Amino acid sequence: xxxxxxxxxxxxxxxxxxxxxxxxxxxxxxxxxxxxxxxxxxxxxxxxxxxxxxxxxxxxxxxxxxxxxxxxxxxxxxxxxxxxxxxxxxxxxxxxxxxxxxxxxxxxxxxxx
Amino acid sequence: xxxxxxxxxxxxxxxxxxxxxxxxxxxxxxxxxxxxxxxxxxxxxxxxxxxxxxxxxxxxxxxxxxxxxxxxxxxxxxxxxxxxxxxxxxxxxxxxxxxxxxxxxxxxxx
Numbered sequence: 001x002x003x004x005x006x007x008x009x010x011x012x013x014x015x016x017x018x019x020x021x022x023x024x025x026x027x028x029x030x031x032x033x034x035x036x037x038x039x040x041x042x043x044x045x046x047x048x049x050x051x052x053x054x055x056x057x058x059x060x061x062x063x064x065x066x067x068x069x070x071x072x073x074x075x076x077x078x079x080x081x082x083x084x085x086x087x088x089x090x091x092x093x094x095x096x097x098x099x100x101x102x103x104x105x106x107x108x109x110x111x112x113x
Numbered sequence: 114x115x116x117x118x119x120x121x122x123x124x125x126x127x128x129x130x131x132x133x134x135x136x137x138x139x140x141x142x143x144x145x146x147x148x149x150x151x152x153x154x155x156x157x158x159x160x161x162x163x164x165x166x167x168x169x170x171x172x173x174x175x176x177x178x179x180x181x182x183x184x185x186x187x188x189x190x191x192x193x194x195x196x197x198x199x200x201x202x203x204x205x206x207x208x209x210x211x212x213x214x215x216x217x218x219x220x221x222x223x
Contacts, residue, residue, distance in 0.1 A: 004156070033210075040215075041151075041200050041215070041216040041218070042215055042216065043157075043202065043213045043216070045210055045211070048209070048210060050209075055209060056209065056210055090156055090157070092156075092157075096209070100145060100147075100206050100210075100211055101147075101159055101162065102157075102159070102211060103159075104156030104157040104158070105156050106154075106155060106156050107155070107156050
């Protein structure tokens with residue numbers, strides 16, 4: 001049973017397009033996150049939701065919009081894609097009362113051409 | 114905010130060599146400390162953690178001790194295997210989020 005799943009695994013698209021990445025966790029956690037990992041492996045948090053409420057919103061262009069329909073899902077929608085958006089995007093989840101141990105999905109490699 | 118600094122890689126070792134990956138942190142208060150590992154093509158996995166000073170986290174032969182006096186959480190393993198080749202991330206809590214180091218690539222040769 002996959003704990004944190006993401007779709008799609010690979011996404012190749014052209015500049016200017018709009019795309020979405022979906023994330024689901026079946027761990028019963030109350031908090032979900034989106035991270036961006038660049039080509040040098042540097043990992044930066046983008047957003048975090050706790051019980052469907054946005055609690056972390058780092059300095060991210062407003063072309064990126066997260067949506068959490070319920071506690072188990074956190075989707076990421078990106079408008080007007082740019083070359084610099086190419087990266088691997090990771091979803092993660094945790095139970096805040098569990099000490100911030102985060103469980104990561106397998107990642108979505110986004111390539112913007 | 115809190116921050117963490119890891120030694121730069123890549124680190125290249127022969128099988129059965131001793132491994133140390135240095136991690137130091139800057140923090141207010143008493144953060145929890147973590148090591149995560151990322152195998153090629155996968156997401157990060159928690160390797161070990163420590164929640165207070167002098168705690169030792171250990172897993173799969175890896176260990177790290179929370180040293181408040183030196184603000185460090187160095188990762189060690191006595192004998193590495195080829196299968197340990199991965200990227201290792203040190204992380205700490207900062208309020209309601211984790212802050213990750215830049216990652217250290219480990220390559221183990223047979």
